[in-house]
Amino acid sequence: MSGTRFTRRRVVVGFLANAGAAALDLSVWRMAHAQPVREIEIVAQRFKFTPNVIDVKVDEPVMLLISSLDYIHGFSVPDLGIRSDLLPGQITKIQITPNQVGRLDFLCDNFCGDGHETMHGRFNVME
């Protein structure tokens, strides 16, 4: 009896080990073959974003790597309902996937001084 249980346990453990290995193989395969998310660096500094006109493709996920040089600026994309504070000395990562062709505005939404009103930019979302 005990030998049978032992055998069954080995089968189950072996199955799980194989399944785990298969899952690991699949994730490794996906990592090797997945389309990398395009990264876009943006610098925020009174009173502009650089770059402030950015071309992206519709349904393309992009990772924004935003750094502020001088102030806790805000980064807001109102039409996507996304915003974040940009702490100087840190890189703020925001992933977006625009799903409509056209203009997508972003702005600093933390009042940062005389010129705050000009601190904005846009994504040109193209086919």
Add this chain to the structure above:
Amino acid sequence: MQRRDFLNLSAVGGGAVFLSALTACASDLGSYKAQASDFYFVQLSDAHWGFQGPPNPDAKGTLGKAVAAVNALEIPPEFIVFTGDLTHTTDDRDERRRRMTEFKSIVADLNVKTVYFMPGEHDAGIDRGVAFQELFGPTHYTFDRHGVHFIALDNVSDPGSKIGDEQLAWLQADLARLDKNALIVVLTHRPLFDLVPKWDWATRDGARAVELLMPYNNVTVFYGHIHQENHHMTGHIAHHSAKSLIFALPAPGSQPERTPLPWDPAAPYKGLGFRELHVTAKGEHFDLTEFPVVKA
């Protein structure tokens, strides 16, 4: 017609605009209308003292002209309220105080005993309202006039354009002692609703303030920030923005950028002005009359 939705806008002579916003009917008002008496006050906004640039070649003269225009009103108003951006922002703390002092000196010529001041982000956003409080006092407060409860809300001292938990709790406590039919006027700088978020014409937690106000039947909001008249309803709450005293801005969302409208030498001071708000004796509605800084 739904009485609270009634909004009638019509032009009258001289380019002035008369607006009647019915905020409640007599049966709703109950005893509150009996408390309200006939009076009017003036709203001025967005003077941006210290600004210099092509959008207003008379930047140093416009505020004084507005003071003279208010003083020329046939009947002096009960009081005056400035709904923010008294001064144009500066990083220099001494210059900020100098501008505020100069502003105070100019508006001291108003022939009105009581003037209420509120900050805009240009006054308070850089130093979280420290200089404003030194020179003008608290950034949020309440007062009562002739049966009308006024609430001045600060949505600018936090540079993220937030009213904040603490002030919202204060608002909630203030409202809690009022009857649901109380006549309430909210004064603030930025719109409490999302007018044009991509132009930063919003208050990040403004919806929470509107939610607190919503159970009250007779609420009207007067604000500035957008340098033009705008009239908007969130449910039964009317929101009216005021013109500026320095330069006009484009209609909400009408163009890609919110750049100031160019100065028109053929029509100087066009788009600038102030507002008279008449509260009827019955407390049933506000009559809004718009005045130019300089008569054409």
